[in-house]
Amino acid sequence: MMTILKRYTSENNRDFAYRTVKRAIMTLELEPGQPISEIDIAEQLGISRTPIREVIARLKEEYLVEVTPQVGTYVTKIQPQLVEEAVFTRATLERELLKLACEDFPDDILTELKISLMRQEQLFKQQGTEQQFHELDKAFHYLIFKGAQKEHVWGAITRLSTHYNRIRLLSEIEFSFENALKQHKRIVEIIDTKALSLVNPMIDEHILAPTKQWYKLYQDDSEFNHYFDNAYKSPDYL
């Protein structure tokens, strides 16, 4: 049998559109509450409505858009309820995951985690943007799930964290890069030294504590008040 070159599958219009629109929403380029038009997007991307509609169906699943038939499609406003549930889910699962990682974690992924730390440090020194650091942060946490062979769990968290991640981006200060970087170093150290007893305080500090300032963000009458939607909405059951 002969081995031949494999061509990178040129992605189709649908996946391209998904990446593009989702990115626009997650970076707040498309603002919470803003109406979006299938036709508009289709024209901007130079494709037809059909793939756009399938993209919107996906985004709807992730609570990123709300569709009202015969009226319009809107970027969802940030729902505190969804933020809270995402925080709960992340904290709970990542806490358990770190405990697993303390028992057993592959060396190669641990190495990648350390490499990620170096990249973060580099970006910090270079005064990188919030957006850039957020990307590295995501990649860092993903690596932990990958190491524990829980990639799909990470995917589920990601889908649930759309509102959580937007509010993080909104609160620019967050906890400073420096602080987050310091905590990431602690996480790696915990895994490396199998210091299981340090897991709980770490989660409390790294995930739960920072959220408190975000609550202020939507409870106060801030400049971003119109980005939030306090009405409770049940998810679709089907």
Place this chain on the structure above:
Amino acid sequence: MMTILKRYTSENNRDFAYRTVKRAIMTLELEPGQPISEIDIAEQLGISRTPIREVIARLKEEYLVEVTPQVGTYVTKIQPQLVEEAVFTRATLERELLKLACEDFPDDILTELKISLMRQEQLFKQQGTEQQFHELDKAFHYLIFKGAQKEHVWGAITRLSTHYNRIRLLSEIEFSFENALKQHKRIVEIIDTKALSLVNPMIDEHILAPTKQWYKLYQDDSEFNHYFDNAYKSPDYL
């Protein structure tokens, strides 16, 4: 070939198709590995391909179908990796949730839980089907999440549990209705009496323990061997 249901209300064609096809897959009426055709489904449901395509896009997100362009769409085989991650997620989140429920739980939902118990008992006496009991089981666990105001978390678990629920259905014996019913009673009692210390053993017994027999199901050369897919597949990165 596939056989499908008939529609009740004049709901959205897309939502109708989604319910129908998903149900067919989850009940194993559409078998793991089986090819499905957009045109075929469209004709059986008496609608066009467009809404069907949007349905398939959703099912793909839930790991229920795999689409190969220009080739075909197939019901996913059961992936042990996905089962394991679903069990991990359910056990971890429900454990934490029960602890929350022990601290605070609304009376009206607690009442609904007790009503659900009675329905389950009734169904047990009437020798209901596996399918019927599974429905009640789902509704029971959902109520707990609703009571703790974590409905979206339940939704996330549901999306991740498609393979887990199929393997449950496959292992007919499961742990008998009687056993499950007994454990559901214990759960209600734990919430009712705020017996926080009993949560951990309950989770171990009700969720973690029963899974062990399922692993045999796909590891052995059983009659259902061709329903399983042991190849590891990473989720789509977005």
Place this chain on the structure above:
DNA sequence: CTTATTACACTTGTATACTAGCATACACGT
């Protein structure tokens, strides 16, 4: 001026024709 009505522009929902790529069968040449 106020109020009711109507026309219209806009949205998403649906159906359908067409495009492009893969897999199989089969004929053909070696």
Place this chain on the structure above:
DNA sequence: ACGTGTATGCTAGTATACAAGTGTAATAAG
């Protein structure tokens, strides 16, 4: 008997026309 080209029928991907409902603004009636 075997490998190769090719016709053909299948698939999902896409574009587009049309249907049906909504909100709004112009318009007519009071």
